[in-house]
Amino acid sequence: MNLKELSLKLGLSQTTVSRALNGYPEVSETTRARVLEAARRHNYRPNTRAKGLATGQSMAIGHVIPMSGNAEMVNPIFGDFIAGAGETYARHGYEMLLSVVPDGLDEAAVYRTLRSRGTVDGVVVHGPRRNDPRLSLLEDLGLPFVVHGRATGYGRPYSWLDVNNRRAFQAATTYLLDFGHRRIGLINGREHMDFAHRRRCGYEEALAARGLAPDVALMAADEMTEPYGFAAAGAMLGMPDPPTAFVVSSMICALGVRRAIEGRGLAMGLDVSVVIHDDALSYLRNDGAGPVFTAMQSSVREAGRRLAQILIDRIADPDAPHVTELLEARLAVGRSTGPAP
Amino acid sequence: MNLKELSLKLGLSQTTVSRALNGYPEVSETTRARVLEAARRHNYRPNTRAKGLATGQSMAIGHVIPMSGNAEMVNPIFGDFIAGAGETYARHGYEMLLSVVPDGLDEAAVYRTLRSRGTVDGVVVHGPRRNDPRLSLLEDLGLPFVVHGRATGYGRPYSWLDVNNRRAFQAATTYLLDFGHRRIGLINGREHMDFAHRRRCGYEEALAARGLAPDVALMAADEMTEPYGFAAAGAMLGMPDPPTAFVVSSMICALGVRRAIEGRGLAMGLDVSVVIHDDALSYLRNDGAGPVFTAMQSSVREAGRRLAQILIDRIADPDAPHVTELLEARLAVGRSTGPAP
DNA sequence: GAATCGTCCCAAAGCGCTTTGGACACGCGG
C-alpha cells in the first residue's frame, strides 16, 4: 500500500493525503480524520527511502565502530550506551546505523562515504582520544556530530557530553584519603583515551591536595579487563610497601582487583579498600541490597539517551550554539571501603 | 556531486554513466575507464536513498533489540555478535540497522514498520525462546530472516545458526565425570531461552549416561551475572553434600563462581573444578598463557560473521533452501579442572 | 453586486537513481 493507492481509494489527491498525514493545516479536520482512519486500516506507512529522497533527510544516525586490532570499541560500555541512544532515536523516529570498520580499512573513508551517499544525518563519535583527528574531518565534511567524551586539543567548538572524570576520580581518591589511606593504587584504562587521562589527573590532584606525591609504581594503565585488574592489583599488593586502597576505572577490572585482594587472604573493605567508577551497566549491577563496591556512579545508558537528544536537536538546528554537558558522578557508599588499617 | 552533474561533466547521458559504474556490458571499455576515473576524481558516490528507491532494495539489515524490563538483549554477547555481523555487512555493502524497542512498546509493531516502510531487506532474530512468536510473524510479513540460535516448537523450516549447546554441555559434564566428579552443579541461564534449555538437556544426558539422577538442588537458572554466579555457587557449596564441580553457562557468571569457591578458602581446579561455556568475547579473554578456565569455546563473533552471510545469501535468493548450521564448541583445557578430591 | 479573503483541495514538478525501449552507426553476408 503506497500513497498513490491510498489516495485513489480515498478519492483524494496525493497532496492532500500527504498533508493530512503530516499534520499540515491546509486540510479540514474531517478529511484528516478520514485519511488517518484509512491509513490505519490499510496499515499504510510511507516508504522510508522515498520520503528521504523527497525531503533530503535520511532520518538515520550513524555510529562508526573501528575493529582495529584490540576492538576497543566493542566493549560492554558501548552496548549500554547504544541501548540508551536507541531509545531516544526510536522516540523521535530516527534509525540507528552501526558501521563496523573491518580491520585494516580506513575509518575516515567510512565517514566520507556516509556523508557523500547521504546515508545518515549525523554521527556520534565514540571513545575520543586526545587530539582526535575525527573531529576536524567531520567538521570539514559538514556532517553534524556530537562526541561522547571530550577530545582535548581540538581547537574549534563542538557539542559533547561527558562525565566529569577528573572530579569523579578526585572525589574517589579524597574519599579514601579521608579514611586515612596514604598508599592508593590507580587501576586505570589506556591513557591515550581522553577519559583515562582525565581520571589520572583527578587522582593526582587529590593526592597533591594532601601533599602526597604520586608513585608511578601505584599507577597502572591498560585495557580494562578482569585479568588486568587481577594482575595489576596483585603486583601492587606484592610490593614491600603495598597500597591499602585502590581506585579502579571499571566494574570489570574491579572484579579482578577483588580477586587479587581476597586471593591474598585479605578482606576487601577491611584490609584493602576499593572505590570504582561504575557505568551502571545493566548486567553488571552494583546495587541490590546496598552496593557491593563503593562507587562513583554515572549511567552510561542515560548518557546515551541524552547525547542522542543533543544530536537530534543539532540536526534540527545546525546553527544553534554547541551544547556541552558535564555529568557529575554520584558517590554510592558500598561495602568495599573502610578506614585504613 | 550527483549523477546528473557527473554525466554533464563527462558529456554522457545518465544512463551510460550509471551503466559504466555498475559494470553493465553495454558500454565500451574506454568510456567505462573515463567514467570511473571521473567518479573517483569528483568523489562521486550514488545516493543511498535514490538508489534504493529505484531498485527497491534498502541494502540494510535490521537487528531488533527489545528493552523490555531486564534488557536481556543488551549483554556482552550481543556486542560481539554485532561486531562480527557488521564486518560481513561492510564487506558486502550492507548497512546494519539497530532498532531498540523502548520499554512498553510492541516489538511486533517494530517488525511490521520495518517491513511496510521498506527500511530493511531482512532481519536477524536474536535470543530465540522456545515457541518464539517472532518467527511466524516474520514469515507472514514476508520479511527474510535468520535466527541466531533455534526456536524449538516452530513448525515451518527456517534458516538458523546455532552452537551445539546440548552437546557442549554434555561434553563439559562428561569431562568432569571422567575426573571422578559425581556432584556437579549447573549454573545456567534463564531456561525459557532456547539455548539454556538445551544446555540443561545436555547436562542431564551426561549424568544419565553414568546412571546419575539430576539433583534439582544442583541446578540454578537465572540471568547470567557475576553476583548470580557467586550466590548460586555459594549456596550449593554451603549444602551438606556440596558439589565438587560446576558447569557454568558464561564467563561473567564464572567470575562469580570462582569468587564463591575462593571465598570459602577452596582452590579452583583442586578442591572444586569448573568448566565454562566461553563465547570468546573480545574483552573477556580466556587465553593468554593457557586458558584460566577449562572451557567449551565457540566464538560468538565468528557466529555473527557467518550468520550475516547466510542472511545476505538468503536475500539474494529467497527461494533457495534454508541453511542451518550447527557449530561445535571446542574443549579448551585450562587450570580450573582436576580430579575429584 | 463586485472585490477580497479564507478554506480546502489538486496537478505537476521535483528528489537522484535504475531501467526500458529505442536510435544510430557500422560491418557483414546474401
Next chain:
DNA sequence: CCGCGTGTCCAAAGCGCTTTGGGACGATTC
C-alpha cells in the same frame, strides 16, 4: 543494395514521496 545483427549510447519513464503554485468555492467586506 538491402537487411540484419552488434556495439554503443540516449531520452524518458518510473520508484514513492514532498512541496510549489495555483484553482474553485463560499463567506465576508465595502
